[in-house]
Amino acid sequence: MNWYVAVLQNYTGFTGRARRKEFWMFALCNLIINLILRVADHLFGFFILTPEGSIGILGTIYGLAVLIPSLAVAVRRLHDGDHTGWWLFMVLLPIVGSIILLVFMLQQSSPGTNRFGPSPRLDFDEPEPPIPPFHHHQH
Template sequence: MSFPDAIRSAFSQYATFRGRARRSEYWWFSLFLLLVGIVASVLDGALGVDFEGSGGPVSLLVNLAVLLPSLAVAVRRLHDIDRTGWWLLLALIPIVGWIVLLVFALQNGTPGPNRFGPSPKS
């Protein structure tokens, strides 16, 4: 899956928590979120507005706009390795939970259909 295809797929399934997402979709969308976050921070800096170190209004709006699609693509990525979306709660455990989720995101999806649907590779 290419970069534009991954972005299009994530936003076309804006709040869809069903189905599966390939590794490429997840990582391309993560790169997109990083780039958009950098642009938003630069714009906030140019405006000279900062909410006590937590970013400015542009960053706030961007984060609100991408919250649901980022959660949805993460849940679909977990579905691809045959895990439920509840595993995302590991992100609440500092360092260890983040490492476990990183390992999950790097794993290859289960071949063929699983309980969350057909393989996105086919």
């Protein structure tokens, strides 16, 4: 839950970098909250009927509330892989754009400092994994 709150607190932060864990934990919390709100909308009848179907009021309010933080963490996640935030517009390209973005969001961070700032791994409690020593075996 700390990852979710950290993203909300940095809701206008489009600069810097976001590691995979921050992005995906926020996405997971969003998914769970959306599912709960969708059930609540239907349980309590909080929806508006449209020609295309129904729109849940609670889910829509929540979606609007987390729109900017979601975009910000996605841009920071792209930055972490040394990609510009403009790549987020790939989502407008049907199927292929979403696949490309998914690959970018799943990639490991670019090591050390990149053009978007220092590695975010050091911003949280988890230390960088140690680099194993090099052993040269002679035969």
